[in-house]
Amino acid sequence: MKTLHDTGVLFGRLMRHILRSPDTIITVAITPIAIMLLFVFVLGGAIETEGSYVNYLVPGILLIAIASGIAYTALRLFADVKNGLFERFQSMPIKRTSLLWAHVLTSLVSNAVSMVLIILVALAIGFRPSAGVLAWLAVAGILVLFTLALTWLAVIAGLTARSAEGSSAFSYPLVFLPFISSAFVPTTTMPAAVRLFAENQPVTSIVNTLRSLLGSQPVGSDIAIALAWCVAITVVAYLCAMRAYRRLG
Amino acid sequence: MTDAVIQVTDLQKSFTGKKGARTAVLKGVYFEVRRGEIFALLGSNGAGKTTTVRILSTVLKADGGSAQVCGYDVARQADKVRERISLTGQFAAVDGMLTGRENLLLIARLRGVADPANLADGLLERFGLAGAAHRRADTYSGGMTRRLDIAMSLVGSPTVLFLDEPTTGLDPEARLAVWQTARELADGGTTILLTTQYLEEAEQLAQRIAILHDGRIIANGTLGELEELLPPAKEEYVIRRPTLEEVFLAIINAQQGGVAGQGGTVWQGGAAEQGGTTRQSDAIRQDATARQDGATMQSSATRQNSAYPDRRAVL
Numbered sequence: 001m002k003t004l005h006d007t008g009v010l011f012g013r014l015m016r017h018i019l020r021s022p023d024t025i026i027t028v029a030i031t032p033i034a035i036m037l038l039f040v041f042v043l044g045g046a047i048e049t050e051g052s053y054v055n056y057l058v059p060g061i062l063l064i065a066i067a068s069g070i071a072y073t074a075l076r077l078f079a080d081v082k083n084g085l086f087e088r089f090q091s092m093p094i095k096r097t098s099l100l101w102a103h104v105l106t107s108l109v110s111n112a113v114s115m116v117l118i119i120l121v122a123l124a125i126g127f128r129p130s131a132g133v134l135a136w137l138a139v140a141g142i143l144v145l146f147t148l149a150l151t152w153l154a155v156i157a158g159l160t161a162r163s164a165e166g167s168s169a170f171s172y173p174l175v176f177l178p179f180i181s182s183a184f185v186p187t188t189t190m191p192a193a194v195r196l197f198a199e200n201q202p203v204t205s206i207v208n209t210l211r212s213l214l215g216s217q218p219v220g221s222d223i224a225i226a227l228a229w230c231v232a233i234t235v236v237a238y239l240c241a242m243r244a245y246r247r248l249g
Numbered sequence: 250m251t252d253a254v255i256q257v258t259d260l261q262k263s264f265t266g267k268k269g270a271r272t273a274v275l276k277g278v279y280f281e282v283r284r285g286e287i288f289a290l291l292g293s294n295g296a297g298k299t300t301t302v303r304i305l306s307t308v309l310k311a312d313g314g315s316a317q318v319c320g321y322d323v324a325r326q327a328d329k330v331r332e333r334i335s336l337t338g339q340f341a342a343v344d345g346m347l348t349g350r351e352n353l354l355l356i357a358r359l360r361g362v363a364d365p366a367n368l369a370d371g372l373l374e375r376f377g378l379a380g381a382a383h384r385r386a387d388t389y390s391g392g393m394t395r396r397l398d399i400a401m402s403l404v405g406s407p408t409v410l411f412l413d414e415p416t417t418g419l420d421p422e423a424r425l426a427v428w429q430t431a432r433e434l435a436d437g438g439t440t441i442l443l444t445t446q447y448l449e450e451a452e453q454l455a456q457r458i459a460i461l462h463d464g465r466i467i468a469n470g471t472l473g474e475l476e477e478l479l480p481p482a483k484e485e486y487v488i489r490r491p492t493l494e495e496v497f498l499a500i501i502n503a504q505q506g507g508v509a510g511q512g513g514t515v516w517q518g519g520a521a522e523q524g525g526t527t528r529q530s531d532a533i534r535q536d537a538t539a540r541q542d543g544a545t546m547q548s549s550a551t552r553q554n555s556a557y558p559d560r561r562a563v564l
Contacts, residue, residue, distance in 0.1 A: 009358045017346045020385075084342030088401070091306040091336035091411075093328055094359050 003095040010089075010102030014076065018110050024072045025110055029117040032065040036118070039184060040125060047185050051215065054127045058119070059210035060183020063203055065114050066147050067175040070154040071168035073107040077158025078167035081248070100155055100245060107151040108144060115143060129214040139213050142223075145230040146206060150174060152237035159244040183207045202229035254409055254440045255282035255305060259314035262300050274300045276464035277314065282409075282442055282457075287435045289455035290444040296461045298444035299339055302413045305442065306336040319408055334409045335402035339417065341394045342401075345387030349378050349397050352386055353404060360405035372400040376430075392423025399430060410434060412443045416450060421494050422501065428454055 018024060036057060044053040080086045080103075089099055119127070131139065153170065161167035178184070180194065181203035187195050198204055205225040212219040260278040263271045274297045282288040292298050303309035305316055307327040315322060321329040343352050350369050357365035373379045376396040381389065386397060395415065402410060412431065416424040431454055435441055445451055451458045452472055459469040468475055491499075 006359060009355065013344065013347065013355055016351070020346055083345075084338045084340045085344060087303070087308050087338050088336060088342040089359070090308045091331060091334065092356070092359060093331040 003098050003101075006094045006098035007101045007105065010094075010098055011105045014102055014106040015109065017076065018106065025113050025117070028065060028069040028072065028110070029114040031068060032061045032114075032118055033121050035064065036061045036122065037125070049186060052126060052128065054122060054125060055129065055215060056211065057184065058122050058127050058129075059207045059214065060178045060181065060203070061118060061122070062115055062143060062210070063146065063178050063183065063206065064175055065118055066111050066143070066150060067171055067177065069111045069114055070107055070147070070150045070174075071171035072110070073103055073151055074154040074158040074161070074167040074170065075164060076106070077103050077155060078161050078164055081159060082164075086248075096245075100241065103155065103158070104148070104151050107154065108147055111147045112144075130216045131214045132216070135213045135216065139210055142206060142209060142213075142226060142230070145227070145234070149230045149233035149237060152234055152241050155241040156237060156244050159241065159248060177201060177203050178207070181207055202226070202233070205229060252284045253281040254284045254319055255280075255288075255442060256317045257281070257301070257305070257314070258316070260301065260304060260311050260316055261313035262297075262304065262309070262311050273464055275304075275311070275314075278461070278464070278466055280459050280466055280469055282440055284440055285435060285438050286456045287431060287441045287443060287454050289451035289458045290442065290461050291446070291448065291451045291458055292444070292461035293446055297464050298446075298461055299413055301461070302336070302338075302411045302442065302444055306334055306411050307331055308336070333407060334411065335405070335407040336411045337399055337402045337413065337415055339413045341391075341398035343386045343389075343394055343397050345385065347386060348383050349373060349386055349389070349393075350382040352397060352401055356401045356404040362405055368404060372403060376400045377426075390423075392419055392426065395419055395423060395427060396430075399427065403434070407439065409440045409442065412441060414444055414446065416445070416447070421498055424450075425498075 036054075039047075039057055040054045044057070047053060049056040077100075086099065090096075129136075153174075157167050157170040181187070181198050181201060183203060187198045187204065190198055205222045206229065208222040209219050209226040211217075212222065257278055257280050260275050261273070262275040263273040266272050278297070278301060280288075280290075290298050290301060300309065304311045305318060305323060307323050307330050310324060315324075317323070318330045319333045321333075323330050343349075344355065347355065350373060353369035353372055354365050357368050362368050370379075370382075373382045376399070378393060378397060378400070381393060386394065389397065399412075399415070415431070416427050419427065428450070431441055431443065443450070443454060455472075457469070457471055458475060459466045460475075461467075468478060
């Protein structure tokens with residue numbers, strides 16, 4: 001109970017931060033939206049996919065947005081550690097895990113807002129998903145799981161970084177990962193070595209699953225692989241984050 | 250059984266440096282702080298003051314030795330300790346994105362205070378922040394930020410307050426205000442462990458002073474006891490010029506208070522005018538000491554107020 005109460009109060013504090021600097025959400029949404037526009041209206045014409053290219057592209061764009069959104073989670077956490085607020089909280093009768101969970105919840109909510117913004121823009125430029133309510137719920141669930149996995153990675157970065165730049169730099173390779181996956185072009189067009197990587201990294205299975213769900217197609221084995229990746233990354237990152245957290249004290 | 254609120258026994262802590270080498274910061278620290286007193290831990294940068302405070306406030310774990318706060322072990326009964334203490338760290342820990350009032354409400358809610366709003370308003374009033382209550386804390390001056398920081402530490406009425414270098418980086422006026430607050434709290438029964446690198450601060454505030462040097466307490470006692478460690482003072486008459494700090498305080502007081510006859514006082518400390526300005530300098534000094542609550546202890550004629558560097562190297 002105490003943990004829930006403390007997490008709630010600290011979550012309220014962080015949401016206030018976001019409401020007072022909405023640029024953090026807008027910035028997170030704008031780059032993926034720009035990439036989406038670039039690919040749909042400039043490069044996409046040369047890419048052959050089944051169905052409309054914007055339908056093909058949206059899942060990857062969402063993952064890019066999450067990968068860049070969690071950089072702000074790392075940054076907010078780093079700021080709390082740096083300016084002494086974390087130390088103040090640690091000397092107070094607050095449940096220890098509440099401090100981290102408040103940041104994690106904030107990350108989930110702010111990324112969800114970015115997702116909604118991107119989907120609205122996508123709809124405006126011709127994104128036409130045929131998914132029903134259940135499929136949409138599954139899409140939302142997978143996006144939440146992916147956000148959770150990357151957020152715990154961000155927590156490690158936020159707790160261990162020595163500079164603000166360092167705390168968010170870890171997200172660059174994550175943002176890049178969708179480019180070497182099935183997110184933008186089918187992996188069949190890639191050279192063998194690249195294709196091997198692309199087909200076996202987490203983004204491809206997640207993108208394929210989202211694409212199938214949104215297009216009312218059977219998800220096949222992709223969904224199991226996608227879920228396994230999300231859960232595995234979450235568990236490993238969570239354990240490492242907790243270890244980094246204990247070291248802080 | 251003593252009335253010790255804080256008991257530190259053989260406290261040890263080392264940190265791993267960049268190349269894996271262990272550096273011992275605390276090498277067996279012993280001291281006690283009694284109920285309701287202001288106890289100063291005096292030492293230069295890197296002496297281990299902050300490490301000691303962080304261990305006592307349950308933020309950091311010691312490698313060896315033990316420490317009790319209010320009878321509870323800081324390592325094994327951290328939750329009990331946390332309910333009774335507040336930490337005001339070396340750098341003001343306020344949330345710049347929130348207003349002053351929201352900062353206080355946040356801490357009050359986390360501490361489970363019965364009427365957070367009422368408490369926040371009371372503290373804002375008491376610390377002269379009522380006018381800035383609805384401004385974001387990152388627009389506050391250094392002195393205001395420190396006041397808010399200390400006000401946040403008072404939420405929930407802690408038995409023990411740790412003040413880690415509370416006046417570093419503050420201007421003289423703000424420093425006096427912090428001193429005043431510390432005295433009021435101690436008068437109200439709060440036990441205060443103060444760390445400082447300023448001799449004058451320890452002298453002004455503390456009933457007892459421990460000198461922490463190179464990871465050990467090398468002297469511990471009242472100011473009088475510490476002074477007895479020195480060779481007997483020799484009596485010397487020196488004309489004492491007011492320090493720049495006293496001049497500064499006197500002038501801004503005159504400005505703010507609009508006291509007739511002092512508004513135009515400007516210190517002209519040339520040697521030729523020394524005789525003629527004595528009275529004036531006395532007036533200025535009295536004014537300045539009055540602001541220090543009449544507690545200035547001039548223990549020898551040659552003692553001078555220590556000059557305060559505005560900034561210091563960060564640990």
